[in-house]
Amino acid sequence: MKKIMTRIAALALTAALMLPAMSYASPVVEEQDLSLSADAAAAAVTSTITPAPQGYDGYRNNIPHGNVQQISYYSTTVGKSRNAMVYTPPGYTPSKTYNVLYLLHGIGGDQNEWLNGMNPRNILDNLYSQNKLEPMIVVFPNGRAMADDRPIGDIYAPDKVAAFERFEFDLINDLIPYVDSHFPVYKNKQNRALAGLSMGGGQTLNFGLKHLDKFSWIGAFSSAPNTKSASQLITNPAQTASQLKLLWISCGASDGLLYVSQNFHNSLTSMNVPHLWYLDVGGHEGKVWSSGLYQFSQRIFK
Ligand code: FER
Numbered sequence: 001m002k003k004i005m006t007r008i009a010a011l012a013l014t015a016a017l018m019l020p021a022m023s024y025a026s027p028v029v030e031e032q033d034l035s036l037s038a039d040a041a042a043a044a045v046t047s048t049i050t051p052a053p054q055g056y057d058g059y060r061n062n063i064p065h066g067n068v069q070q071i072s073y074y075s076t077t078v079g080k081s082r083n084a085m086v087y088t089p090p091g092y093t094p095s096k097t098y099n100v101l102y103l104l105h106g107i108g109g110d111q112n113e114w115l116n117g118m119n120p121r122n123i124l125d126n127l128y129s130q131n132k133l134e135p136m137i138v139v140f141p142n143g144r145a146m147a148d149d150r151p152i153g154d155i156y157a158p159d160k161v162a163a164f165e166r167f168e169f170d171l172i173n174d175l176i177p178y179v180d181s182h183f184p185v186y187k188n189k190q191n192r193a194l195a196g197l198s199m200g201g202g203q204t205l206n207f208g209l210k211h212l213d214k215f216s217w218i219g220a221f222s223s224a225p226n227t228k229s230a231s232q233l234i235t236n237p238a239q240t241a242s243q244l245k246l247l248w249i250s251c252g253a254s255d256g257l258l259y260v261s262q263n264f265h266n267s268l269t270s271m272n273v274p275h276l277w278y279l280d281v282g283g284h285e286g287k288v289w290s291s292g293l294y295q296f297s298q299r300i301f302k
Pocket of ligand 1: 106199
């Protein structure tokens with residue numbers, strides 16, 4: 001069954017790559033891996049992940065819209081106040097209680113990268129208007145935990161790369177406590193998700209799988225080489241599997257960093273850790289990350 005689906009997927013990919021002008025609307029290669037155990041694998045259904053429809057990330061006039069605000073929180077990790085952006089959904093009111101998605105940027109980005117480049121406001125507003133999302137606020141941090149956290153100069157410099165690693169402690173010890181105490185949010189792992197693109201995808205896997213007491217929903221889009229190996233991050237696969245509600249791994253089929261996601265997916269499969277694997281159409285680029293958010297956001301907090 002799986003082999004057949006993989007064959008079909010490969011054909012779909014070939015077709016999609018041969019028709020670049022149409023590729024966005026073409027069938028997207030996908031594979032759903034639910035191989036928790038031999039029994040579960042036997043019962044697993046390989047279902048289709050439907051690609052995002054045309055216009056899914058475009059602005060619609062006739063629907064309610066969410067809002068974006070900047071927050072400033074004190075980081076004990078960095079020793080100064082740091083900024084993050086927060087999206088609150090249409091109809092947001094402090095009299096309700098919300099889930100929280102932390103959404104991380106890439107190596108050249110900051111807290112505005114998603115908002116400026118990937119249309120998350122439109123994607124989420126449109127999904128809310130179709131009743132496809134559980135109510136959530138989305139926090140866009142700056143994942144470069146250092147005094148000057150701007151993406152200036154050599155963005156690959158060792159001190160900047162180290163700051164992406166240090167952000168684990170800012171997120172866990174500083175930002176999450178700030179959000180939990182300043183917004184009307186649920187403070188449980190079942191109500192907290194972590195996702196990110198590229199460098200942020202690596203952070204998501206590195207931090208999320210280490211802190212399964214904090215996050216039940218994990219989404220890694222086009223993860224960068226900062227991603228630790230699955231065997232480093234997962235020492236007890238059955239325990240990891242039991243603590244996760246969703247582990248999502250996606251990447252563009254023509255991304256030069258595809259090997260990172262592909263290796264991670266392969267390891268998860270051999271460790272029998274259930275996850276969704278989505279091989280999208282595209283390279284290391286915004287449309288894959290918008291698509292990742294569209295798919296991931298609809299599957300969390302449910
Ligand atoms: C690398 C290649 C790419 C790397 C990071 C990236 C730390 C990140 C890319 C991105 O965030 O878009 O070797 O090493």
